[in-house]
Amino acid sequence: MAGKIYIIGAGPGDPKNRTLRMLEAMKESDVVVAYTTYAELVKDLLDGKEVITARMKEELLRAKVAIKKALEGHTVAVISSGDPQVYGMASPTLEMMCANNINVDVEIIPGVTAALAAAAKLGSPLSMDFAVISLSDLLVPADEILYRVRKAAEGDFVIALYNPINKPLLIKAMEIISEYRKAETPVGIIKSAYRDNEEVIVTNLKEWNNFMDKINMITIMIVGNSKTYVCNGKMITPRGYTSRYDYVNAFNS
Amino acid sequence: MAGKIYIIGAGPGDPKNRTLRMLEAMKESDVVVAYTTYAELVKDLLDGKEVITARMKEELLRAKVAIKKALEGHTVAVISSGDPQVYGMASPTLEMMCANNINVDVEIIPGVTAALAAAAKLGSPLSMDFAVISLSDLLVPADEILYRVRKAAEGDFVIALYNPINKPLLIKAMEIISEYRKAETPVGIIKSAYRDNEEVIVTNLKEWNNFMDKINMITIMIVGNSKTYVCNGKMITPRGYTSRYDYVNAFNS
Numbered sequence: 001m002a003g004k005i006y007i008i009g010a011g012p013g014d015p016k017n018r019t020l021r022m023l024e025a026m027k028e029s030d031v032v033v034a035y036t037t038y039a040e041l042v043k044d045l046l047d048g049k050e051v052i053t054a055r056m057k058e059e060l061l062r063a064k065v066a067i068k069k070a071l072e073g074h075t076v077a078v079i080s081s082g083d084p085q086v087y088g089m090a091s092p093t094l095e096m097m098c099a100n101n102i103n104v105d106v107e108i109i110p111g112v113t114a115a116l117a118a119a120a121k122l123g124s125p126l127s128m129d130f131a132v133i134s135l136s137d138l139l140v141p142a143d144e145i146l147y148r149v150r151k152a153a154e155g156d157f158v159i160a161l162y163n164p165i166n167k168p169l170l171i172k173a174m175e176i177i178s179e180y181r182k183a184e185t186p187v188g189i190i191k192s193a194y195r196d197n198e199e200v201i202v203t204n205l206k207e208w209n210n211f212m213d214k215i216n217m218i219t220i221m222i223v224g225n226s227k228t229y230v231c232n233g234k235m236i237t238p239r240g241y242t243s244r245y246d247y248v249n250a251f252n253s
Numbered sequence: 254m255a256g257k258i259y260i261i262g263a264g265p266g267d268p269k270n271r272t273l274r275m276l277e278a279m280k281e282s283d284v285v286v287a288y289t290t291y292a293e294l295v296k297d298l299l300d301g302k303e304v305i306t307a308r309m310k311e312e313l314l315r316a317k318v319a320i321k322k323a324l325e326g327h328t329v330a331v332i333s334s335g336d337p338q339v340y341g342m343a344s345p346t347l348e349m350m351c352a353n354n355i356n357v358d359v360e361i362i363p364g365v366t367a368a369l370a371a372a373a374k375l376g377s378p379l380s381m382d383f384a385v386i387s388l389s390d391l392l393v394p395a396d397e398i399l400y401r402v403r404k405a406a407e408g409d410f411v412i413a414l415y416n417p418i419n420k421p422l423l424i425k426a427m428e429i430i431s432e433y434r435k436a437e438t439p440v441g442i443i444k445s446a447y448r449d450n451e452e453v454i455v456t457n458l459k460e461w462n463n464f465m466d467k468i469n470m471i472t473i474m475i476v477g478n479s480k481t482y483v484c485n486g487k488m489i490t491p492r493g494y495t496s497r498y499d500y501v502n503a504f505n506s
Contacts, residue, residue, distance in 0.1 A: 009365075018272060019270050019272055019365060020269045021267070024269065059492075060500065064503060083365075084377075086379060088380075090377035091491060091492050096504055097485070099501050100501060108376070108377060110370045110373040112262075112363045112365060113369060116339070116363045116366060117363045119363075120343075123343075123347055124347050126338045127339070127340070131384045131405070131410060133382045134382060139492055139493025147408065151408030151410070152384070152410075155384075155400065155404030157384060157401065231351035232350070234351075236347045236348055236351065238344060239344050247316075247351075248352050250316075250349065251349055251353045
């Protein structure tokens with residue numbers, strides 16, 4: 001009898017950002033498949049389970065192992081950090097099932113995605129329409145990524161950048177955004193959100209590159225839109241662009 | 254002594270999508286401020302607390318009450334569904350504090366946002382760069398919303414639409430997207446995700462308007478990018494656009 005695959009979002013760093021459904025699915029699973037670093041994220045939940053880890057670029061190997069284990073009747077947890085759809089294991093696993101005409105029971109368990117978790121540490125920068133863009137050019141051509149950055153800048157989207165560790169591409173992306181937004185536009189840099197060595201930096205489009213050393217594998221960068229401002233050290237993107245909200249009168253009336 | 258404000262993401266519908274940190278913050282709070290419908294979302298967590306509800310358009314009233322209660326020394330939970338940054342209470346609360354020179358302790362507690370939760374029911378449509386756009390023109394001019402829709406379409410972003418209940422604007426938005434994407438582009442409609450009356454529909458850019466009656470206040474719509482396809486009834490957006498991944502050989506080797 002075929003088993004089941006849970007494709008699980010473990011949330012960012014801190015176990016307190018896990019959901020109850022994620023914990024329940026971990027408990028039900030007897031096999032856990034994870035990139036080595038993400039196995040570490042759930043190490044307190046692995047007792048008595050078969051744990052299969054694989055390195056960074058082995059998404060396909062992880063998807064294959066998960067599907068084969070499910071076909072043998074196991075309940076398999078495939079782990080991503082954050083949310084499993086966002087540059088995680090959901091899509092490779094479903095693609096591999098589809099390409100090989102396999103239809104085992106799959107549940108995608110959503111999680112708190114890195115951009116929202118990181119942004120919460122900055123204040124509330126993602127409070128108007130936003131675009132999520134990965135700067136990794138392993139699977140997507142750099143030109144296509146930069147074209148999307150340009151369209152997001154033109155549309156005045158708040159922009160959340162994943163994988164800014166690709167520094168040459170990051171510099172180009174920030175140059176493109178700077179064509180459309182003023183130098184004072186707030187930029188947030190969150191290194192290792194919800195982990196021991198977390199650092200939260202609020203800077204701007206002119207000065208962000210002073211913090212290049214803060215950019216690692218799990219750094220998220222958030223570039224404000226034309227209305228984002230900084231107050232009490234927090235990045236705030238207003239919900240509305242009209243003057244319909246009068247916060248001073250509303251507070252004092 | 255000043256209290257504290259937790260701006261909490263309650264996740265979508267199902268209590269299993271709550272995070273542990275959200276539950277912890279609810280426990281610590283003695284005052285809960287919520288839009289009436291969202292108070293319902295957390296009704297099992299309200300015992301022994303002062304509960305202050307307000308209607309839909311009263312964000313400012315809710316922010317004001319929360320801040321005043323915190324200034325009196327209370328620990329206040331302000332509830333949004335999904336994530337509190339995404340068209341929720343985070344930004345209005347921080348804006349009101351800023352406008353009135355008030356600096357009480359605030360923690361934004363991220364949650365599973367509606368787009369990711371809804372998309373998980375469809376498969377894995379949000380697995381490449383995506384744009385999140387609200388079609389509510391209460392605070393943002395319709396022309397500006399449609400301009401952003403156009404830029405997201407030009408950039409081949411997967412597009413997650415919040416507040417599609419604004420049907421005239423929704424129809425215009427879908428017309429704009431249809432200028433850039435073929436009629437067969439998959440469209441997902443998720444009504445009441447993780448609630449009793451949940452409905453999950455996979456359709457396309459040509460036929461989505463046959464399902465107009467499924468669109469309510471908490472419907473989320475996801476429009477695929479140029480590479481999104483449907484397999485086994487699931488919407489899948491490939492992670493990469495290159496042919497670097499061979500799912501058949503990888504599975505059989």
